[in-house]
Structures are given as C-alpha cells and as structure tokens.
Amino acid sequence: MISFVRAGDPFDSLDTPAMVIDAPAMTDNIAAMMDRIRPTGVHVRPHLKTAKSPTIAKLMLQAGARGICVAKLAEAEVMAAHSIDDILITTEIAGRSKLARLVALVREHPGVKVVVDGEAGVIALEQALRQDSTTIDVLLELDVGQGRCGVLPGAPALALAECVRRQSRLRLVGLQGYEGHLQHIRESHVREERCTEAVTRLTETAEALRRAGFEIAIVTTGGTGTAEICARCPGVTEVQPGSFVFMDVAYRDAIGPGYAQALTVLSTVISRPRPGEAVVDAGLKSLSTDMGMPVPKGLPDVRYRPLGDEHGLLCWADDSAVALDVGDRLELIPSHIDTTINLHDDYVVVSDRRVTGIWPVAARGKVQ
Amino acid sequence: MISFVRAGDPFDSLDTPAMVIDAPAMTDNIAAMMDRIRPTGVHVRPHLKTAKSPTIAKLMLQAGARGICVAKLAEAEVMAAHSIDDILITTEIAGRSKLARLVALVREHPGVKVVVDGEAGVIALEQALRQDSTTIDVLLELDVGQGRCGVLPGAPALALAECVRRQSRLRLVGLQGYEGHLQHIRESHVREERCTEAVTRLTETAEALRRAGFEIAIVTTGGTGTAEICARCPGVTEVQPGSFVFMDVAYRDAIGPGYAQALTVLSTVISRPRPGEAVVDAGLKSLSTDMGMPVPKGLPDVRYRPLGDEHGLLCWADDSAVALDVGDRLELIPSHIDTTINLHDDYVVVSDRRVTGIWPVAARGKVQ
Secondary structure, eight states: OOTTOOTTOBGGGOOSSEEEEEHHHHHHHHHHHHHHHGGGTOEEOOBTTTTOOHHHHHHHHHTTOOOEEESSHHHHHHHHHTTOOOEEEOSOOOSHHHHHHHHHHHHHOTTEEEEEOSHHHHHHHHHHHHTTTOOEEEEEEEOSSSOSSOBOTTHHHHHHHHHHHTOSSEEEEEEEEOOGGGTTOSSHHHHHHHHHHHHHHHHHHHHHHHHTTOOOOEEEEOOTTTHHHHHTSTTOOEEOOOGGGTOOHHHHHHHOTTSOOOEEEEEEEEEOOSTTEEEESOOTTTSOOTTSOOEETTOTTOEEEEOSSSOEEEEOSOGGGOOOOTTOEEEEEOSOHHHHHTTOSEEEEEETTEEEEEEEOTTTTOOO | OOTTOOTTOBGGGOOSSEEEEEHHHHHHHHHHHHHHHGGGTOEEOOBTTTTOOHHHHHHHHHTTOOOEEESSHHHHHHHHHTTOOOEEEOSOOOSHHHHHHHHHHHHHOTTEEEEEOSHHHHHHHHHHHHTTTOOEEEEEEEOSSSOSSOBOTTHHHHHHHHHHHHOSSEEEEEEEEOOGGGTTOSSHHHHHHHHHHHHHHHHHHHHHHHHTTOOOOEEEEOOTTTHHHHHTSTTOOEEOOOGGGTOOHHHHHHHOTTSOOOEEEEEEEEEOOSTTEEEESOOTTTSOOTTSOOEETTOTTOEEEEOSSSOEEEEOSOGGGOOOOTTOEEEEEOSOHHHHHTTOSEEEEEETTEEEEEEEOTTTTOOO
16 A cells, blocks of 8 residues: 555655556546447457556446456456456466366356367366356457467367367357457558458457357457457457556557557656766666666656666756756656556556545456 | 465465465575675675565574665565564665655664765755654765766765764764676676675775774675675675575576575466467566566476466477476476566465465565
C-alpha cells in the first residue's frame, strides 16, 4: 500500500516513485476502443493481464466489454472474487495443483473458460474435472504464426477438436489465435496485410470445424496493435486488446497517437552530479526496460536510462536548456506497461492534478 | 501469499512459477562470505535490496554481519519494523514527503543512516530535521568512477564535509563509494586492479577528511564482485555485498563458482508445440532479463528465452536428447536476482526436497 495518500491530495504532494493514472485520458481510451470496434459488430474482451485491476475491468465492462481475458489462473481467481463472470484464461493450464485450482474455480464460476492446444493438456483437464461433477468451456488455441503455444490450423486443429469431443467434461466453444508477433510492426499496411493473413488461418479453421459439426461460437484474437484490423476480418467474433487502456512508448512508436498516454511513473531528482545529467529515484524496480527505454513526459530533450535497481539517469545535451534540481519531479512514460504495472502495488488515480483514488494492482505478481 | 503451501510439503507438489531457495546452499553462501572477509578485520554489511527479506537479514546478522544496507527508505521502514537497528540507506533521499518519513523513522530508530552527495540535499535534510529534535548520522557518497550519484573525491568531498559540519542536526560518520561498474568484469586481475584504484580514491579522501578534523569511522564499499578485493584494501571498514546470498547467472559468469546458485524459479511445461521446443509458464513477469537470459538448471543443452509476460520458450538442438512433456517441471536460474526477486511475493524455502518455510519478500515493491 502507498501510505499517506488520500483522495483529494494534490498531485504535487505525492511521494515517488508512484504509478499515476491520468483518469480522463484512460476514460477516453476505453471509450475510443469501444467506439471503433462497435460498428463492426465484434465484441471487445479486454486483456486484463495488462492492468491487473478489477476496478479497471469493471470500467471496461460498463463501457460495453463482452467479458475479460487474463493470462493466468491466479489472475482469474482475483477477477472472479470481484464478481466478474465472463473470464477467458488465454494461456494453457498444466500441472496437478493448478488443474485442481481450476476445477475449484470453475465449479463456482462457470463463466471461466480456458484454452487447450494439445491432447496431453485436454486429457489432463478431463481427468481433473472427472474428480468433480464440473464441466468447462474450452477454446482451441491456434498458432497463427506467432510460434508460441497453439495447435496448427487445419487438420491438426480438427484432430484436437475431435479429441475434445471425446471427453465428457469439456465443451468446445471457440478458437483463439493471437498474432502477438505482429502487434508492433510500424508500417501499418504491412501490419494490416500480415494480420489479415494470420486471422484468415483462424477463421478458415473455424469454418472447417463448423463443417465438421462443431459449434464455434467464439473466434477471439487481436491486441492493441491489431484489434481494429481483426474486427474488420469476417468471422472474428471478439478482440482482446489490453494496452490501449494506458498505452506505452512501444505501442505509441508502432501504431501512433490513436490512444493517449495515460500512465506514468512520477519520480524525483535525487542527485545532480554533473552538468547535463540528473539522477532520479526510478530504476529497474520502478520501470521495465524489456521493450526499450521509458521516456520523460514533456521533456523532449531529455533521455532516460536505468542505472541499476533504484536509480535512473536523465541526460541532455545543452545544460542551459533544462532546469532540474534535487527534489524536482517529473513523469516517465513506460516503454512497456504490462511489465511496469506488475512492479507496483497501487495506481494513484489523478484528475485535474488531484488524487481521486488509490486502486490496488490486485493481480500484481499473480503468476501462478 | 502463495496459497496451499505449508512447511513439510514435498518440493514436487509446489505450484508454479514459484521462487525457490535452496536453503543449505544459501546458508553456505552466508558462511562463506563471512569466513572470507573475517580475517581482514573488515565488517560485512550485506545489501538487502537484493533479498528484501528481514528473515534473511537476521540470518546474516546472526552469522556476524555488522548491520545492513538498503536502497530505499521504504525498505528501511520494513527492516526497522522487524527490529533491525543498524541500517544504512545507500541512496540519496529527496523530496518533502520522503524527508518527513525519514525524520519519523530516525526518531524511533537512531541507527538508521543515510548518504548525501550535494549541498542541496544536505540543506533539505537539515531543514526537515529542524522541525523535530532529531539528529542523523550521514555518510558522504563519493563517485569513485561509477558515474551515478556521488560527490567527486578530494576537494569537492572536503567542501561537502564542511557543509555538513555547518549543520546542527547532521553528524558526518563516514564515506560510501560503490564501484558498481566493476562488479561484472570477467578478467579477475582487471577487476582487482580497477577496484583497488577506485577504492584508493575513497580511502585517500577518508584520510584527507581525517586530516581536516573529521571523524570518519565508516568507509563502506564493495559488492559481490568486489567485496573480497575491497576488504584487502587498507582503510576500508566494511563491505556491502548482496547477491552472494543466492548468486545468479550474471555474477556466476563474472566471478565464477565461489558461491552457489541458491535461488531458482520452478516452472511447468504448458505446451510442446514443436520438436525441440517447449513452452513454460514463466515469462517476463516471473524472471527478469535486464542482465541476460535465465538458464535452465541441470539441462545444459536447453536454452530459455521469454516469449511475453507469462510464457517462456525452451529450445534444444537434438529433440531426442531432451524429454520434456506437458506438466513436467524444471528450475530456471535467474540472470539477475535483484529484479527477479522483486517480482515475487514469497520465497519457498526448500531443504532435502521438502518445504521448510514460506518467507515473504517483505520489501518487494518498496521503491518509495
């Protein structure tokens, strides 16, 4: 918990490093995604692995989202405990302990769905469910080119669907295929072309399964970089974007300014050791760098890089152009919000330079 | 909290990803560091920014450590709340809110010390203390070549010491200089040569300050890569290693097998999509990659890389040489333990393949 912070506190009084939501910008981003997808008739099922907050999940559901995605069972447990019903776990579940937890969760929350991508996983899931009287809705995960998890489209997917049909506790309800490798392609026509190609593999397999007698109600795909493209592809029923809610440097560089930068890490200058350099209190434990460097907000001449766990270096070329002293504060825009949010216990929600709320990152660290 | 885990549980029943301590190896590492430094007469003040656990801090104090280091005030608050007295905060403190918290902490815990590296910081600290009746022990931080925080050795340090002397609530007790840029130099003679040179700047400035009438009781430096070198340098009074307690791939590659790999992240294979590849449930949110890739333990032919927040790819050249199926488990050795530990809420402590304890990473996320 962030201590000493209460709704009504001025932004300028916040201790640092603090992860700050620009509330109006976040609200606009949610509305923009819904407005852009709605005309296609496709549903939005936002991916909450990014925001990890039931509060934000509910804002999205109120704005018209179909349900939510999470990456991990432990995230689903958090969301279900906050009365969210329609939850798709987008990662395969394996291991005895985890399967037992899944069965317990689905028994109480039948809207929890999972993906499967191989016979071994299907059979282990069936066996776990047989020890109970529970059934579960499953989606086949297809590898549409990402090369991560997923059964191959076409015949292998058909064979896996038949395997699911032979089980008594699994009901096949759909297909998932995520083109994660295409999210950050900068040339929009290349992104669109390759995405359409990937999604076609998904929708063609959905059609083949329907011809084989399977009821495929859900065809789910897409991220922040491809959601609008996917929603225009015939046969897609829902999209799974997550990062649009706050954006980050990596997505901004890839897809442009269609959504606002709504999340920053507020930091303080702790040292001015040399001309043209300042050291801030935000390092690798406040801001992730797995997708590049965070960017100082409103300081175009200043660059940031981490100098260890708890230090960050700001540097600029012309020392007279930037005035930053010990105790001064600035905001840093994360390069990758998923891994940055996962470092922090709380969001500080700010509107008109006042704190309007403290929202726990309730699913932070829920990797199991 | 990790659910469903209790002391006595078999290692093979743990859910994953789980951060696991090999308890005998950790105990050996603590004993080894103490044994190697003891003959020099130099004290060990381990850096708890790494382990972030009061339980582990106390094991080190029982083994003979002089006190502890932390990087952040919030870490010091956690350690002080667990009755640890002698705490050096190794990072400069700035900002009104944080200075108020520091004053409150030092009032109750006079063994808390901080570093300063500039007049602005000294004066802000003095002003915060004047609103109370509290005094504080401070160390000058010197830049001994790292180029992060720190006043320069020699005349600038002397001027800053004079500035501290003019204050009424600050007592100068020592010098800190950290050669963080030298920790991972692989050629041991180069590391030793450059470290000795850096430490000489520190000890020469300590001597100059003593000649100017300052009582410099503490001269503190060193990390896991340099602690033994520093301890042999005349004039050093204590060393600050942290990572030796568990080690990691980056330190092992740099300094060799002098300390054992005592921390792993246990993970489960969730998919076997292609020959020579397996996908595990540990990605960027379970294992940091800021200092390179984690390494599968006991599987020399298998390489790991993250495939997103919650996926990791294992690959190997000869598919017949490695048998890994869905549900199988393996341990991954972190590349950088500081940032990996900070992702997890708990340590699972294991001895003889049985769980002997669950230790919270009590200072996890304490960046403020």
